[in-house]
Every structure is written in C-alpha cells, then in structure tokens.
Amino acid sequence: EAGVTQSPTHLIKTRGQQATLRCSPISGHTSVYWYQQALGLGLQFLLWYDEGEERNRGNFPPRFSGRQFPNYSSELNVNALELEDSALYLCASSRLGGSYQETQYFGPGTRLLVL
Amino acid sequence: DQQVKQNSPSLSVQEGRISILNCDYTNSMFDYFLWYKKYPAEGPTFLISISSIKDKNEDGRFTVFLNKSAKHLSLHIVPSQPGDSAVYFCAASAQQAGGTSYGKLTFGQGTILTVHP
Numbered sequence: 001e002a003g004v005t006q007s008p009t010h011l012i013k014t015r016g017q018q019a020t021l022r023c024s025p026i027s028g029h030t031s032v033y034w035y036q037q038a039l040g041l042g043l044q045f046l047l048w049y050d051e052g053e054e055r056n057r058g059n060f061p062p063r064f065s066g067r068q069f070p071n072y073s074s075e076l077n078v079n080a081l082e083l084e085d086s087a088l089y090l091c092a093s094s095r096l097g098g099s100y101q102e103t104q105y106f107g108p109g110t111r112l113l114v115l
Numbered sequence: 116d117q118q119v120k121q122n123s124p125s126l127s128v129q130e131g132r133i134s135i136l137n138c139d140y141t142n143s144m145f146d147y148f149l150w151y152k153k154y155p156a157e158g159p160t161f162l163i164s165i166s167s168i169k170d171k172n173e174d175g176r177f178t179v180f181l182n183k184s185a186k187h188l189s190l191h192i193v194p195s196q197p198g199d200s201a202v203y204f205c206a207a208s209a210q211q212a213g214g215t216s217y218g219k220l221t222f223g224q225g226t227i228l229t230v231h232p
Contacts, residue, residue, distance in 0.1 A: 004158070033218060042225065043159070043204070056218045084217030090158050099216055101147045101166060101208075106158035 004107035021076040021110045033072040038087040085110030118142045119141035121223035134192040138205035152200045195230045
C-alpha cells in the first residue's frame with residue numbers, strides 16, 4: 001500500500017511570493033492534515049481537511065490556506081511568503097476524521113526555503 | 116504554552132539494553148496518545164498508540180505506558196537496536212463532545228535516541 005506522498009520535495013521561493021505544496025493521502029483515507037516543523041521547533045498543526053471541507057486550523061495567519069479535492073488530495077498555499085515560513089511542511093492522512101482516536105500517517109514532507 | 120513536553124532532548128543506550136523515553140502533558144482533555152519515530156529528511160513514522168482507558172499497550176519490542184493521574188507516558192524499547200536511532204516524538208489528541216476529533220495532534224519537542232552497537 002502506497003503511503004502519503006508529497007510534492008515537491010524541496011521548494012525555494014523569495015519573500016513575498018506564493019508557494020503551493022501538494023499531498024496525496026493513503027488510498028481510502030479521507031482526512032488530510034498539514035503541519036509545519038520550523039527549525040528548532042516541534043511539529044505545529046496547521047490545517048485539517050475532511051470530505052473537502054476545512055474542519056480546523058491552527059494558530060497561523062490567513063495567508064496559510066488550502067483545499068481538498070474530490071479525490072481527497074490536498075493543496076497547501078502560503079501567500080506573501082516571509083523568511084520565517086522556511087520550514088518542513090508535513091502532510092498526514094487518516095482513514096476517518098471523525099474519531100479522536102484516528103492515527104495520522106505522515107508523508108516525507110516538503111522543505112520550503114524562503115530567501 | 117507547551118502542553119506536551121519531552122524533557123530529555125537526547126538519550127544514549129547500548130545495543131540490547133532497554134530504552135525508556137518519557138513524555139509529560141498538561142492538558143487533561145488529552146485522551147489518545149501516539150509515539151512517532153523520525154529519521155532525518157523523512158516524515159514521522161507511527162510506532163504505537165494508547166487510549167486513556169488503558170495503562171499499557173504492547174507491540175513487539177515497543178511498549179507504551181500511561182499514567183493518567185501523573186499525566187505521564189513512556190515508551191519502552193526492548194531490546195534496543197542501532198536501527199532504532201532516530202528522533203522520537205510523543206503526540207496527543209483531545210476529543211470534542213460526542214467523541215469526535217479536533218483533528219489536531221499536539222507534539223512534544225522530540226528526544227534523540229542513539230543506540231550504540
């Protein structure tokens with residue numbers, strides 16, 4: 001069974017540009033989660049999508065947004081990039097999003113560098 | 116406000132011995148806990164989980180213990196192997212009314228485990 005896949009693996013942007021990161025969940029998983037791991041910090045919850053809807057978001061500004069497509073894949077968009085957005089962005093998926101006991105399975109991440 | 120804490124940034128263990136990684140939490144609403152292992156340049160890999168209705172869960176070499184009254188959990192790896200060398204994260208989730216999810220895992224800062232041959 002294929003795991004969570006993310007693209008691109010690396011992304012270099014300049015300040016003020018927009019970045020788009022993509023995620024394909026494990027087959028049969030309907031929920032997708034996004035996390036940020038900045039240098040020296042732990043994993044911080046960004047967004048949760050389930051059945052095409054945004055269900056919850058973490059403490060991040062509105063320039064972090066995304067969407068989930070009918071095939072359950074997801075996109076994370078970061079507008080007006082700032083230097084501190086440089087981080088590893090991890091996507092995870094779970095089979096069902098409704099239960100708090102769902103295990104989230106992570107992809108390899110996209111490393112974003114903002115210059 | 117760090118709700119999940121792993122107070123030991125690193126742990127060094129000899130191959131074949133037991134590794135014990137610890138995690139403390141402050142939010143009493145947390146009732147599902149997970150451990151992940153992470154190698155450099157890879158995403159976290161799920162290891163084992165435990166619900167708050169249990170105090171122990173075992174899977175092969177990995178055992179997780181939960182002490183709800185102390186808000187403490189630990190991961191035991193026996194026997195430790197050099198391939199276990201990685202960063203270990205504990206994570207917690209809370210339930211909303213009706214047992215539904217917020218979708219959010221709250222992670223600790225991680226503990227770097229080094230297993231020496």
